[in-house]
Amino acid sequence: MTVTLLDHVAIATPDLETGSAPYLALGLAPEGPDEEVPSQGVRVRAFVVGATLIELLAPTRPDSPIAAFLEKRGPGLHHTAYRVADLDAEMARLRGEGARFLSEAPSPGRAGTRVAFLHPKWGAGTLIELVEHPAAGPAH
Numbered sequence: 001m002t003v004t005l006l007d008h009v010a011i012a013t014p015d016l017e018t019g020s021a022p023y024l025a026l027g028l029a030p031e032g033p034d035e036e037v038p039s040q041g042v043r044v045r046a047f048v049v050g051a052t053l054i055e056l057l058a059p060t061r062p063d064s065p066i067a068a069f070l071e072k073r074g075p076g077l078h079h080t081a082y083r084v085a086d087l088d089a090e091m092a093r094l095r096g097e098g099a100r101f102l103s104e105a106p107s108p109g110r111a112g113t114r115v116a117f118l119h120p121k122w123g124a125g126t127l128i129e130l131v132e133h134p135a136a137g138p139a140h
């Protein structure tokens with residue numbers, strides 16, 4: 001069993017304040033300070049929900065994947081992310097079974113993680129992300 005936990009559910013939003021409103025109203029709190037991930041062109045705010053997270057993503061530049069998503073589909077559900085202990089091994093295993101990753105190698109994710117995305121077509125219409133957390137356990 002290589003996927004150990006639903007690490008986060010990601011929501012695309014034009015700005016973190018707007019996107020945060022429902023989660024604050026639900027009584028959720030951010031895990032920590034907002035984080036910018038330049039390689040993805042996003043600002044991230046993660047709300048803690050038990051052992052997993054709601055990951056709010058706002059674009060920081062026009063060529064961000066989130067800007068393209070907002071342009072085409074508007075705000076809302078963007079992807080689901082699953083925790084794996086060894087991302088390289090999991091990518092090799094899945095490639096061996098015909099999976100299609102969006103990039104050759106992992107890229108930097110939130111909170112110093114390494115992440116990789118599978119094509120939405122492979123995900124039966126859902127963009128799926130794998131997040132490497134060598135130590136299993138709660139998302140935060």
Ligand SMILES: CC[C@H](C(=O)O)C(=O)SCCNC(=O)CCNC(=O)[C@H](O)C(C)(C)COP(=O)(O)OP(=O)(O)OC[C@H]1O[C@@H](n2cnc3c(N)ncnc32)[C@H](O)[C@@H]1OP(=O)(O)O
Pocket residue numbers: 010037040042044055057065066068069077078079081102108109110113115117120121125126127129
């Ligand atoms: C800070 C890191 C953080 C973390 O967790 O640590 C993140 O999660 S960063 C998240 C932002 N980064 C990414 O999403 C990187 C991966 N995404 C991409 O490379 C693109 O967004 C891609 C390839 C998924 C879509 O790019 P684009 O929209 O330009 O391509 P198409 O329009 O040709 O789309 C192809 C096909 O996929 C459908 N699509 C697009 N986005 C999604 C989505 N989020 N969920 C489901 N389906 C999606 C799109 O509608 C096209 O389908 P079609 O039937 O051909 O219309």
Ligand SMILES: [Co+2]
Pocket residue numbers: 008010055079081129
């Ligand atoms: Co994510």
